[in-house]
Amino acid sequence: MAEKLPSSGSMPDGQKPGCDTSGLILVHRIFRWLYRELPLLIREVKAGDLERAAIVGDYAKLDFFALHLHHETEDTVLWDRLTTRDPACVAHVDQMKAQHAAVASQLARIEPQLAPWVATADAGLRDTFAGDIEVLRDTLYAHLGQEEDDIMPVAGAVLSQKEWDELEAHTRAALIAHRKELPKDVMSLQVGLLLASVPEAERDEWFRANVPAPIRLLYLLLMKRRYERAMREIYPDRPVPAMV
Numbered sequence: 001m002a003e004k005l006p007s008s009g010s011m012p013d014g015q016k017p018g019c020d021t022s023g024l025i026l027v028h029r030i031f032r033w034l035y036r037e038l039p040l041l042i043r044e045v046k047a048g049d050l051e052r053a054a055i056v057g058d059y060a061k062l063d064f065f066a067l068h069l070h071h072e073t074e075d076t077v078l079w080d081r082l083t084t085r086d087p088a089c090v091a092h093v094d095q096m097k098a099q100h101a102a103v104a105s106q107l108a109r110i111e112p113q114l115a116p117w118v119a120t121a122d123a124g125l126r127d128t129f130a131g132d133i134e135v136l137r138d139t140l141y142a143h144l145g146q147e148e149d150d151i152m153p154v155a156g157a158v159l160s161q162k163e164w165d166e167l168e169a170h171t172r173a174a175l176i177a178h179r180k181e182l183p184k185d186v187m188s189l190q191v192g193l194l195l196a197s198v199p200e201a202e203r204d205e206w207f208r209a210n211v212p213a214p215i216r217l218l219y220l221l222l223m224k225r226r227y228e229r230a231m232r233e234i235y236p237d238r239p240v241p242a243m244v
Helices: 022-044 050-077 079-085 087-120 123-158 161-177 186-196 200-210 213-234
Strands: none
Touching: 022 050, 022 123, 022 186, 050 079, 050 087, 050 123, 050 161, 050 213, 079 087, 079 123, 087 123, 161 186, 186 200, 186 213
16 A cells, blocks of 8 residues: 655645646656557467567566556655645545556456466467456546546646655656666666657657756667667567657
């Protein structure tokens, strides 16, 4: 269970209400893309193709981890702070919590199916696995849209930028804590997917404005190649589908 941060109805000293929540739109684009693509990739794996099942399975595991982490971050950092700062949004936050619980329940059904399918590349297991992910996809799409409509405007009005930035800090700390369990190129995937979530005409400006200079340099020297290699592994015979 997520350990919630202490909540406070008052603004911390030296901070003022109002923050830029637009980064969450990019994160939501990534999740919509990941869960649109994942069942398609699974269904494309031919029966008995253990090598391809292993590749797709590795990325499926990352997708599940990312969704768990995203929701755990909001549960820990966001909900109590929002309802304390603006009690009028309690009903919307309760809906978010119920939707998180629904997603968690669906992931609990889906995740145990991964290893048996990867081990066998069985067509029946494949189709059940993909079908359950499609149900999760639809649940997730509805949740993300409602969060954008009902939560982001409130957060943007009542939280300080420092408070909002704690979401990213919590995510970063969790990635560090789990680094031994994750692929070495997870940061390359994270930065590459964020860039892909920005419209191409805005991408260079966004990269300069939002990614620290050391990470920009590292991305250009190393991580970009790792990200492109990962995309070629996922999509070996066709272009990577656009996110925006």
